[in-house]
Amino acid sequence: MKTTKMLSQKKQNGENLAMITAYDYPSAKLCEQAGADLLLVGDSLGMVVLGYSSTIPVTIDDMIHHGKAVRRGAPNTFTVVDMPFMSFNVSMEQTLMNAKKMFQEIEPAALKIEGGQEVTEVVSSLTEAGIPIVGHIGLTPQTVNVLGGYRVQGKSEKEANKLIEDAKEVQGAGAVALVLECVPAPLAEIITEELDIPTIGIGAGASCDGQVLVYHDLLQYGVERLPKFVKSYTDLNELTTHALASYVQDVKDNQFPQEEHTYSINEDTLKGLYG
Ligand code: KIV
Numbered sequence: 001m002k003t004t005k006m007l008s009q010k011k012q013n014g015e016n017l018a019m020i021t022a023y024d025y026p027s028a029k030l031c032e033q034a035g036a037d038l039l040l041v042g043d044s045l046g047m048v049v050l051g052y053s054s055t056i057p058v059t060i061d062d063m064i065h066h067g068k069a070v071r072r073g074a075p076n077t078f079t080v081v082d083m084p085f086m087s088f089n090v091s092m093e094q095t096l097m098n099a100k101k102m103f104q105e106i107e108p109a110a111l112k113i114e115g116g117q118e119v120t121e122v123v124s125s126l127t128e129a130g131i132p133i134v135g136h137i138g139l140t141p142q143t144v145n146v147l148g149g150y151r152v153q154g155k156s157e158k159e160a161n162k163l164i165e166d167a168k169e170v171q172g173a174g175a176v177a178l179v180l181e182c183v184p185a186p187l188a189e190i191i192t193e194e195l196d197i198p199t200i201g202i203g204a205g206a207s208c209d210g211q212v213l214v215y216h217d218l219l220q221y222g223v224e225r226l227p228k229f230v231k232s233y234t235d236l237n238e239l240t241t242h243a244l245a246s247y248v249q250d251v252k253d254n255q256f257p258q259e260e261h262t263y264s265i266n267e268d269t270l271k272g273l274y275g
C-alpha cells in the first residue's frame with residue numbers, strides 16, 4: 001500500500017488525487033481497478049449501506065467489519081477509515097484505545113477524524129503514536145445536530161476565518177491530508193494555498209488538491225436524492241432495477257433457467273434412478 005509521502009508529493013507535482021468511498025469487497029475492488037488514488041471507508045456507510053438517517057449510529061465494530069472487507073478488495077490502494085461518532089472525542093486514553101483497535105484490525109493507511117481546533121490534541125497524540133491522521137472540516141456530519149443541518153459552511157467572514165484557522169491547526173498537529181466538505185469554492189482555494197498537505201474536497205470546488213465522492217452517489221445506487229455537488233456517472237438504480245425485474249419475470253414466465261444453465265446426468269445413471 002502507498003505511503004503518506006505519496007500525498008505531499010502529488011500536491012507538489014500538482015497532480016489531483018481521486019478518492020472514492022468504499023464499504024465492501026466488490027466496491028473496493030472496482031475502485032482499485034478504476035485507478036483511484038485513495039479510498040475512504042466513510043462512516044457515510046451508516047446511511048448508504050446500513051440505511052440509517054445519519055452517521056451517528058455507526059459503531060467502531062461497523063467500521064472494522066466494513067474496513068476489513070475493503071482492505072481485502074483493494075490491498076494496494078491508500079485506504080483511509082473514518083473514526084465514528086464519539087470514538088475520538090472521549091477521554092484521550094479511550095481515544096487511543098479506539099484508534100489502536102481500528103488501526104491494528106483494519107490495517108489502513110490512515111484514520112480520519114472530523115473537527116478543527118477542538119481535535120488538534122487528538123490529531124497530534126495519534127500521530128505521535130504512529131497513526132497517520134486525515135482531518136475533516138467544513139460540514140462535519142457527526143455534528144450535524146449542532147450545525148443545524150446539512151448545509152454549506154464558512155459563508156460568513158467569521159466562519160470562513162475559523163475554517164482557515166482550523167485547517168492550519170489540524171495541519172500543524174500532524175494531519176497528512178484534509179477533507180473540506182461543503183465550503184464555498186473560493187474559501188477552499190485559500191485553504192488549499194495555505195496548506196502544504198493536500199486538501200480533498202467534496203462540494204468544495206475545483207481548486208482542492210483532490211476530490212472525494214460517495215460511491216453510491218456517483219453511481220446512483222440505492223440513493224434517491226443527490227446533493228448539488230455530486231456528478232452522477234451512471235444510474236445503477238435504473239440498470240439494477242431493470243435487471244432484477246427481468247429475472248423475476250423470467251422465473252414467473254418459465255424463461256429461466258434455460259438448457260445452458262442446467263447440469264446433465266448420464267442416461268444409464270438416470271435409468272437406474274427410476275429402477
Ligand atoms: O463518510 C464519508 O463518506 C465522508 C466523506 C463525505 C468525506 O466522510
Ligand code: NA
Pocket residue numbers: 042043044055082
Ligand atoms: Na465521514
